[in-house]
Amino acid sequence: MGRSSVRGEGTRPRGRHDGSPGSGGAAAAGGRRSGRGGRPGAAPAGAGTGRTDRPSRRAPKSGKRRVLRWVATVLALLILGTGGAGYLYYKHLNGNIRKEDLTLGDKQMADHKANAAGQTPLNILLIGSDARDSEANQKLGGAKETFGGTPLADVQMLLHLSADRSNISVVSMPRDTMLKMPKCTDPESGKVYAASTVDVQTNESLGRGGPGCTVAAWYELTGITIDHFMMIDFAGVVSMADAIGGVPVCVDANIHSRGSDGKGSGLKLKEGTTSVKGKQALQWLRTRYGFEDNTDLGRTKAQHQYLNSMVRQLRKGTKLTDPGKLMSLAEAATSALTVDKGLDTVKKLYDLAEELKKAPTDRITMTTMPNVYGTGRFSGRVYPKADEAEQVFRMIREDIPLDGKASKRKTPVVTDKAAPDDEIAVSVRNATGTDTQGPAQGRANTVKELLTDAGFTRASVDSQNTEPAARTGLLYPSADLEGDAQAVAKALGIPVAQVKKSTEVSGIVLAVGADWREDGAYPAKAAEEKTPESANPLNGADEKACMHVNPNYTW
Structure with a gap:
C-alpha cells in the first residue's frame, strides 16, 4: 500500500507546474496545481477524547469485530466510531500508523474554554496529500513531472465536535485559497521557513515542513485551536474505498471528466446514483472539470456529498458484517494515515471514535469557507470572504452549531474571582x-x-x-x-x-x-x-444531494 512522504523516508524537493493537466489533488483533489517547498510533518496534540473503561457486553469475537469496525470508520472520515476495545492486531495496527508533530508554527494555540459540565470542543484538521512518493500513488496521481517531489495539502477540512457532543461541523478550505503563510520550523532538519510577506496558495503549507505547518496556517487565519490532524494520500483513499465496498453518489446528468485538452479526472458515470469504490471513488473526489463551474468549489461540494454518504453507509453497518472485510478495512485504515502524536495508537483512536459517534448523522453539517474569486493574475484563485468567512470561523471558535439548531452550550467555568x-x-x-x-x-x-x-x-x-x-x-x-x-x-x-x-x-x-x-x-x-448561505451547508442526513454536471462534460 502506498505511503505519504515521511521523515527519513527519502522525500525529495520538487517544483510544480501550475495548471498542468492531470496534476490532481490530495486524498480528494485535482485540477489546478500550485506550490513549492518542503515536505509533510505532523505532531503531538492534546485533547482528551472519551472513556476507555467500558466493559464489553459481547463475546471476545464480537469485541474484535467492533474494534475493527471502529478503526475503519474513524480513519475513513473521523465522523463515526463503534464500540469495543478488542486487542486483535493491536500492535500490528499501531505499527501501521505514521506520526508527525501537531504544529510547526511559533504561536502557541489558545486553550479551549470548558463549559459548566467541564466539557471542551474537539477540532481535527483532515488533510489530503497529493504525494507521488510510491508506485501506487504515482499510478493513481499521474503527472510524472511531480514524482517523488514535495506533496501539496490539496484537501483541507476542519472537523469540529461540539463540547456537548451534540453536533459536528466541517469547514472545507478550497486548495486555491490565497493567504499568508506563518513561520514554520521543520522538526527533522531544523530548517526555518520564514512567514510569507505575500499571499501564497494554501496547499503549499505542506511543503513548509509538513502537516504541522498546515495546522499552523489554519490557526493563523482562523484563530481556531486545533487538537489533532489526520492526513491521507491517493493510495489510502483507494484502499479505504475498496475495503468499505462502495459509496453511493449522485449526478444530475451523464458525466465524463475528460476534456479535449486532456484535463479531468477521467470519472465517467451515468445520470443518477452510482456506488463508487476504489479508483472510481478517487476520481470522484478529485473531479474538478465536470462539476458545476469547473473550479475547486464544485469539487469541494462533491467531496462533502461523498463523505456524508460514506458516514451513512458506515453507520448502517451494511458493508461491515464480514470479519474478512473488517480486517481488510482495519489494515487499509491504519496504513493509510499520518496522524499527530496525540493519536498515535489504536487505543487513542478508539477514545476519539467514542466521542465522535455521539453526534447523530442529522447533526453533521458540511460547509465551505465563504470566499470570493481573485482578479488579474490571481484569477481562478479564491480569498476568504471578509465578514462571512470570519463569521463561520467565529462560530467554530465559540462552539455555535452550524446547523442552526439550539445549542446546549453553557457559560465557561471560571474559578478565578474578579478583583474590584x-x-x-x-x-x-x-x-x-x-x-x-x-x-x-x-x-x-x-x-x-x-x-x-x-x-x-x-x-x-x-x-x-x-x-x-x-x-x-x-x-x-x-x-x-x-x-x-x-x-x-x-x-x-x-x-x-x-x-x-x-x-x-x-x-x-x-x-x-x-x-x-x-x-x-x-x-x-x-x-x-447564523451560518452564511455562502458556506453552502449540507446536512449529513441529506440523501437527495446530487452534483450538477457542467454541460461541457456530458456524454
Missing part, C-alpha cells in the same frame, strides 16, 4: 486596521475612557504598533487574571468567548478590533449566530 473594578489594570490597544484601511484614529483612547467611566480607573493606552484584529478581544496571561478579564468584557458588552489566555501578554490587554471602529457601545449583532 478600580484595582484591575487594563492596557488598551488599537487593532482596528484592516487590509484596506489604517487604524481608526483615537480608538484606544476612546475605549480607555469608556473603561474609566465604568470604574476601571487603572485602564491605560498601549501606543505600541499592534497587529490588526478582525474582532475585539481580551487577552490575559494566567488563570489568576481570567476573572478580571471577564469582568472587563462584561462591562463593555464583549462576548465571553472573546476572552482568551495568551502567553504573548504580561497583563490584561484589550485589543480593539476592526469590528469596533465606530464610537458607541460594542456592537452586538444578533444575527451573527
Whole structure:
C-alpha cells in the first residue's frame, strides 16, 4: 500500500507546474496545481477524547469485530466510531500508523474554554496529500513531472465536535485559497521557513515542513485551536474505498471528466446514483472539470456529498458484517494515515471514535469557507470572504452549531474571582486596521475612557504598533487574571468567548478590533449566530444531494 512522504523516508524537493493537466489533488483533489517547498510533518496534540473503561457486553469475537469496525470508520472520515476495545492486531495496527508533530508554527494555540459540565470542543484538521512518493500513488496521481517531489495539502477540512457532543461541523478550505503563510520550523532538519510577506496558495503549507505547518496556517487565519490532524494520500483513499465496498453518489446528468485538452479526472458515470469504490471513488473526489463551474468549489461540494454518504453507509453497518472485510478495512485504515502524536495508537483512536459517534448523522453539517474569486493574475484563485468567512470561523471558535439548531452550550467555568473594578489594570490597544484601511484614529483612547467611566480607573493606552484584529478581544496571561478579564468584557458588552489566555501578554490587554471602529457601545449583532448561505451547508442526513454536471462534460 502506498505511503505519504515521511521523515527519513527519502522525500525529495520538487517544483510544480501550475495548471498542468492531470496534476490532481490530495486524498480528494485535482485540477489546478500550485506550490513549492518542503515536505509533510505532523505532531503531538492534546485533547482528551472519551472513556476507555467500558466493559464489553459481547463475546471476545464480537469485541474484535467492533474494534475493527471502529478503526475503519474513524480513519475513513473521523465522523463515526463503534464500540469495543478488542486487542486483535493491536500492535500490528499501531505499527501501521505514521506520526508527525501537531504544529510547526511559533504561536502557541489558545486553550479551549470548558463549559459548566467541564466539557471542551474537539477540532481535527483532515488533510489530503497529493504525494507521488510510491508506485501506487504515482499510478493513481499521474503527472510524472511531480514524482517523488514535495506533496501539496490539496484537501483541507476542519472537523469540529461540539463540547456537548451534540453536533459536528466541517469547514472545507478550497486548495486555491490565497493567504499568508506563518513561520514554520521543520522538526527533522531544523530548517526555518520564514512567514510569507505575500499571499501564497494554501496547499503549499505542506511543503513548509509538513502537516504541522498546515495546522499552523489554519490557526493563523482562523484563530481556531486545533487538537489533532489526520492526513491521507491517493493510495489510502483507494484502499479505504475498496475495503468499505462502495459509496453511493449522485449526478444530475451523464458525466465524463475528460476534456479535449486532456484535463479531468477521467470519472465517467451515468445520470443518477452510482456506488463508487476504489479508483472510481478517487476520481470522484478529485473531479474538478465536470462539476458545476469547473473550479475547486464544485469539487469541494462533491467531496462533502461523498463523505456524508460514506458516514451513512458506515453507520448502517451494511458493508461491515464480514470479519474478512473488517480486517481488510482495519489494515487499509491504519496504513493509510499520518496522524499527530496525540493519536498515535489504536487505543487513542478508539477514545476519539467514542466521542465522535455521539453526534447523530442529522447533526453533521458540511460547509465551505465563504470566499470570493481573485482578479488579474490571481484569477481562478479564491480569498476568504471578509465578514462571512470570519463569521463561520467565529462560530467554530465559540462552539455555535452550524446547523442552526439550539445549542446546549453553557457559560465557561471560571474559578478565578474578579478583583474590584478600580484595582484591575487594563492596557488598551488599537487593532482596528484592516487590509484596506489604517487604524481608526483615537480608538484606544476612546475605549480607555469608556473603561474609566465604568470604574476601571487603572485602564491605560498601549501606543505600541499592534497587529490588526478582525474582532475585539481580551487577552490575559494566567488563570489568576481570567476573572478580571471577564469582568472587563462584561462591562463593555464583549462576548465571553472573546476572552482568551495568551502567553504573548504580561497583563490584561484589550485589543480593539476592526469590528469596533465606530464610537458607541460594542456592537452586538444578533444575527451573527447564523451560518452564511455562502458556506453552502449540507446536512449529513441529506440523501437527495446530487452534483450538477457542467454541460461541457456530458456524454
